[in-house]
Amino acid sequence: MRMTNYHTHTTRCKHAVNTDEEYVQAAIEAGYQVFGFADHCPWPYKNGFASNIRMDVEQLDEYLESIARLKKKYASQITLYAGLECEYYPDYMDWLKKTLAEKPIDYVIFGSHHDLTDDGGMYFGGSNKPEHVRLYTQRTIEGMRTGVFAYLAHPDLVMRGYHQFDDTCVEMAYAICRTAKEMDMPLEYNLTGVENKRLTGLRWKGIGYPDDHFWQIAAELKCTAIIGLDSHRADHVLETRDYEDAVAYLDGLGIHRVDTIRMNPAAAG
Numbered sequence: 563m564r565m566t567n568y569h570t571h572t573t574r575c576k577h578a579v580n581t582d583e584e585y586v587q588a589a590i591e592a593g594y595q596v597f598g599f600a601d602h603c604p605w606p607y608k609n610g611f612a613s614n615i616r617m618d619v620e621q622l623d624e625y626l627e628s629i630a631r632l633k634k635k636y637a638s639q640i641t642l643y644a645g646l647e648c649e650y651y652p653d654y655m656d657w658l659k660k661t662l663a664e665k666p667i668d669y670v671i672f673g674s675h676h677d678l679t680d681d682g683g684m685y686f687g688g689s690n691k692p693e694h695v696r697l698y699t700q701r702t703i704e705g706m707r708t709g710v711f712a713y714l715a716h717p718d719l720v721m722r723g724y725h726q727f728d729d730t731c732v733e734m735a736y737a738i739c740r741t742a743k744e745m746d747m748p749l750e751y752n753l754t755g756v757e758n759k760r761l762t763g764l765r766w767k768g769i770g771y772p773d774d775h776f777w778q779i780a781a782e783l784k785c786t787a788i789i790g791l792d793s794h795r796a797d798h799v800l801e802t803r804d805y806e807d808a809v810a811y812l813d814g815l816g817i818h819r820v821d822t823i824r825m826n827p828a829a830a831g
């Protein structure tokens with residue numbers, strides 16, 4: 563069975579460790595055939611805001627060059643990609659589209675982390691009221707509908723801070739899964755979430771993700787799933803047990819799993 567991952571971070575995001583090459587070497591050792599980087603997207607903030615959870619715009623070319631170098635160096639052993647994990651920030655979507663047309667960015671995945679911008683917008687992982695869940699639902703669907711994103715990362719992120727899978731969460735799951743189905747967009751089963759629930763779950767205020775209720779609804783609506791590591795350290799890539807468990811879990815739900823994603827046409831070749 564092919565092992566693929568399109569969700570890996572680098573130190574440029576200021577909350578990951580290890581060199582780009584160490585991630586690649588770990589991926590080869592773990593047995594991945596396809597391994598994509600999707601570091602947190604830089605945004606050209608107005609008012610000079612500097613985010614401490616993503617690379618700066620000036621680092622984007624160096625990031626892409628570093629992965630391009632590794633693609634060549636390890637071409638006989640593994641297929642590598644250079645993507646980005648981006649939010650839906652309406653004010654900056656034109657910038658993102660222009661950047662995708664101009665630079666060799668292989669794909670963009672959607673991490674619906676913040677409302678409108680992280681320069682003051684709420685962090686959806688801290689949601690603890692029904693209105694937060696509703697806002698997450700609304701913004702996530704708006705973002706999915708832009709058609710820019712290859713897949714939705716941790717679609718159940720909102721459960722990180724939320725205490726139970728109540729009626730508002732049921733509505734959230736149906737709305738997001740219906741949109742994913744309509745847009746033919748895979749939903750990511752996030753293995754950093756799996757690890758966090760297992761090791762540091764108590765640090766989270768909510769029930770965490772991936773959440774079983776959410777995935778049962780995804781299966782019921784016949785959505786497609788994709789496994790994503792979301793690694794922020796190279797040794798996480800070596801934890802293949804979680805990957806195997808995820809395959810078994812998703813198979814058990816009868817949900818169709820994909821291992822290819824929609825690439826940025828401008829980056830082809």
Ligand SMILES: [Zn+2]
Nearest residue numbers: 571575577602
């Ligand atoms: Zn991160």
Ligand SMILES: [Zn+2]
Nearest residue numbers: 569647673792
């Ligand atoms: Zn991520």
